[in-house]
Amino acid sequence: MALLEIRDLHLAMRSFDGEAHVLNGIDLSVERGEVWGLVGETGCGKSLTGLSVSRLVPAPPARYMQGEIRFDGRDLLTLSEREMQGLRGHRIGMIFQDPTTNLNPVFRVGTQLVDVALAAARREPSILPAPGGRRGARALAVQMLDKVGIPDAAGRIDDYPHQFSGGMRQRVLIAMALIGRPDLLIADEPTTALDVSVQAQILKLLKAMVAEFGMGVVLITHNLGVVAQTCSHVAVMYAGNIVERGPVRTVLTAPAHPYTHALLRAIPTRGVPRGALAGLPGTVPNLIDPPPGCRFAPRCARATAACTAAVPPAAELAPGHAVACLHPVREGADA
Amino acid sequence: MPDPMLEIERVTKVFPGQRGMFATSAPVTALEDVSLGVAKGESFGLVGESGSGKTTLTRCILQLDAPTSGRIRFEGEDLATLTPAALRALRARIQIVFQDPFASLNPRMSVHDIVTEPMLIHARTLGLGRRQRTERAAEILSLVGLGPQHLHRYPHEFSGGQRQRICIARALAPGPSLVLLDEPTSALDVSVQAQVLNLLIDLQRRLGLTYFFISHDLGVIHYVCDRVALILRGRIVEEGETQALFAAPESEYARSLIAAMPEVRFP
Amino acid sequence: MSDAALPPPPESARSLAWRRAFFRFRQSGLSMLGAAIVLLVIFVAIFGPWLAPFPEHVAGGVDTANRFRPPSWAHPFGTNELGQDVFSLVLAGTRISVLAGLGVVVIAALVGVVVGAIAGFAGGWTDEILMRLTDLKLVIPGLILAMAVAAAMGPGIVNMVIAISLAWWPGFARLVRGEVLAKKEEAFVTAARAIGASPARILFRHILPNIVSPVMVKMSLDMGFAILTVASLGFIGIGVRPPTPEWGTMLSVARAYMPDFWWTAVFPGAAMFLAIFGFNLLGDGLRDVLDPRARR
Numbered sequence: 001m002a003l004l005e006i007r008d009l010h011l012a013m014r015s016f017d018g019e020a021h022v023l024n025g026i027d028l029s030v031e032r033g034e035v036w037g038l039v040g041e042t043g044c045g046k047s048l049t050g051l052s053v054s055r056l057v058p059a060p061p062a063r064y065m066q067g068e069i070r071f072d073g074r075d076l077l078t079l080s081e082r083e084m085q086g087l088r089g090h091r092i093g094m095i096f097q098d099p100t101t102n103l104n105p106v107f108r109v110g111t112q113l114v115d116v117a118l119a120a121a122r123r124e125p126s127i128l129p130a131p132g133g134r135r136g137a138r139a140l141a142v143q144m145l146d147k148v149g150i151p152d153a154a155g156r157i158d159d160y161p162h163q164f165s166g167g168m169r170q171r172v173l174i175a176m177a178l179i180g181r182p183d184l185l186i187a188d189e190p191t192t193a194l195d196v197s198v199q200a201q202i203l204k205l206l207k208a209m210v211a212e213f214g215m216g217v218v219l220i221t222h223n224l225g226v227v228a229q230t231c232s233h234v235a236v237m238y239a240g241n242i243v244e245r246g247p248v249r250t251v252l253t254a255p256a257h258p259y260t261h262a263l264l265r266a267i268p269t270r271g272v273p274r275g276a277l278a279g280l281p282g283t284v285p286n287l288i289d290p291p292p293g294c295r296f297a298p299r300c301a302r303a304t305a306a307c308t309a310a311v312p313p314a315a316e317l318a319p320g321h322a323v324a325c326l327h328p329v330r331e332g333a334d335a
Numbered sequence: 336m337p338d339p340m341l342e343i344e345r346v347t348k349v350f351p352g353q354r355g356m357f358a359t360s361a362p363v364t365a366l367e368d369v370s371l372g373v374a375k376g377e378s379f380g381l382v383g384e385s386g387s388g389k390t391t392l393t394r395c396i397l398q399l400d401a402p403t404s405g406r407i408r409f410e411g412e413d414l415a416t417l418t419p420a421a422l423r424a425l426r427a428r429i430q431i432v433f434q435d436p437f438a439s440l441n442p443r444m445s446v447h448d449i450v451t452e453p454m455l456i457h458a459r460t461l462g463l464g465r466r467q468r469t470e471r472a473a474e475i476l477s478l479v480g481l482g483p484q485h486l487h488r489y490p491h492e493f494s495g496g497q498r499q500r501i502c503i504a505r506a507l508a509p510g511p512s513l514v515l516l517d518e519p520t521s522a523l524d525v526s527v528q529a530q531v532l533n534l535l536i537d538l539q540r541r542l543g544l545t546y547f548f549i550s551h552d553l554g555v556i557h558y559v560c561d562r563v564a565l566i567l568r569g570r571i572v573e574e575g576e577t578q579a580l581f582a583a584p585e586s587e588y589a590r591s592l593i594a595a596m597p598e599v600r601f602p
Numbered sequence: 603m604s605d606a607a608l609p610p611p612p613e614s615a616r617s618l619a620w621r622r623a624f625f626r627f628r629q630s631g632l633s634m635l636g637a638a639i640v641l642l643v644i645f646v647a648i649f650g651p652w653l654a655p656f657p658e659h660v661a662g663g664v665d666t667a668n669r670f671r672p673p674s675w676a677h678p679f680g681t682n683e684l685g686q687d688v689f690s691l692v693l694a695g696t697r698i699s700v701l702a703g704l705g706v707v708v709i710a711a712l713v714g715v716v717v718g719a720i721a722g723f724a725g726g727w728t729d730e731i732l733m734r735l736t737d738l739k740l741v742i743p744g745l746i747l748a749m750a751v752a753a754a755m756g757p758g759i760v761n762m763v764i765a766i767s768l769a770w771w772p773g774f775a776r777l778v779r780g781e782v783l784a785k786k787e788e789a790f791v792t793a794a795r796a797i798g799a800s801p802a803r804i805l806f807r808h809i810l811p812n813i814v815s816p817v818m819v820k821m822s823l824d825m826g827f828a829i830l831t832v833a834s835l836g837f838i839g840i841g842v843r844p845p846t847p848e849w850g851t852m853l854s855v856a857r858a859y860m861p862d863f864w865w866t867a868v869f870p871g872a873a874m875f876l877a878i879f880g881f882n883l884l885g886d887g888l889r890d891v892l893d894p895r896a897r898r
Binding site: 041042166195196197199200203222223224225226227228229249252253262263264266267268269270272274275277278279280283284 | 384385494495524525526527528529530532533536551552553554555557558559581591592594595596597598599600601
């Protein structure tokens, strides 16, 4: 049984102009030890997918139209808020984008870590080392800070968030997310607000933590480079659909979906001569009145009439590599 | 370099300490002995991370802040010696595009007003009447890939990429020769970034612009810039032709930056 | 590519933003209630004297034969110690309270915006001096200050409005100064400076139009307090003189006749409560809708 299994998830968001169909049948399966990159551009629904797993999307104006989110067998959409609170921090950890606003500035870092540890320990006391209780939680907090690479963890545990740099704060947040020993970690753009050199370190840290704790990770990002470096698998999203998913090497070296293909060709790497970068014409569709059938069809050079008839189902091209496209790109061919 | 368009000579900028209640904080040296030269018509890149001093440098070039020591020359003239009137006229010739397309447009102004404002401010030098300004605004909008039908819309009606195009249009309105670009595509999606970068390259060719391009993204710098300098903690660490520098970086910083860039590349 | 005839501005752009804001406003039942009450109050303020069933009482006429009649069909709010119809007096009093309140809020806002904008924009010594001036005003309790000024200037509604405004403007000045300081750091203001905009242009074209929302919200929230202050001054005998009906003076007189002739106090009091409550709800609703943090 997969750790996390999202099946045919449909989400609508109500706004002034109408109801936007923001998630259009998401299928995703995450096992322990897998790091899934959930990648896409602005408005594709990747953050909403991640937030949905933790049930952090405010329920009106959001409305889950159909589908289920199975975590260890239980459908999270059917749980009460109290039951979800029991899961958050303890079995499902989350890291958000901005380390500055996600730490409470008036509490010491140690206090915040201990709070999370104690809450998780209520469900599973074995998390805490020897004396248990508050002393054990504090010992665990020092351990975690050390593990995430904060130098002099025992000395710095009583510092306030503003005494840490941006990269350090993100490490603290990772410690906070992992201290409850979650089985699943959702990281929403964890390095976007950080400098490039710091970003590399944080990603390395995440990989090390995954190796040590054996969790499943959903890493939400818009940066394909980050996905290539850190993830084992990738799911590419466009306008509420997962258009391609599979092992990261396969998808990124031989992309089958025209969108993935276009995305990769839009990245300025060192090999691209000036003027040769291919942008993607057109704009993201309006999700209140989405185009019929495949939502990428209006911008796709390979689209035919069949593409607008219905949303293409995900077809397996190779074991583990699925594409939601009627005319996938074959290796060697031009898009 | 013979006749550089922009010459930054040993510029140092020190911000005095803040007077707190109990103590004065230490002064901050944002720029230290920075020297650069940008030739006419070239695309010069500046790579730096947060806190490196790149923003301070742009503010000094724009004369929004004055350097503590050192000189900045534009087309041969020392900017510090300009009269207020001459400084105002200068602002027609040096323009800037900022990083955040959402915050750099006044939400209460229509696109027409945003793009014609620079022409209005410099009406005396440009000599454009009201009707001419509106026509020119329409022209510039077409140049950046928008249309006259967008003139009477407001910023919030546009996407990030379109807003950045409006910012570019505003920068081009007074007919500048030097355009500073402070992370112009960092806030944009990858596919949109590609379009805007291609637009910038095209505009440079068509209008004969000189670019001072700041970015932390080495891929973007490599795509757009002829020469590049790296700035770390207020000091220039390395400088040279883009291709050469990337192929054989000399400084430790350059090497670590190149290594840290997440690329879609598998061993 | 210059067109001879450029397209006319589509009015949909602006009105769409308004419709959007109204939609959000409509989401809150309390805000709609506030808006309804305010509309009612304004309606009565405009048409009150004509709607009053006993206009002669409003003008000052008495009917001592009908003193202290409890509420009935002829007199829904009963009659007071002079035999006057309380319902007519309350209706007519709405006009004074609303007009006076509006006057206070508008004058205070105008003065406060000028002072706050100059202080925030100029900074340095100008800012220090103006803010200390503002602080001085805030040290003196508003009501006492208004009393002193009104007593010095003499009776009358105009003097009362001026007196209260003098006590009111520092609040606006502080708000505007804070907003101006914040806006000064925004990217579009830096962009304007980079284009070569003069300080005047930056202040009037870029900063001030963007602080209209919080000022408007404060104005509507303050209406309630302004009405209360007007009534308070009337209660202690400053400002409006009889026979002009005003809620505060009515309450002041009715105090002596409580609890036997409760209707002489309860109805003016209820009217005051309703008006203040309505403006507060409206102000809250406007703030929720116009809050710039709720970016589209």
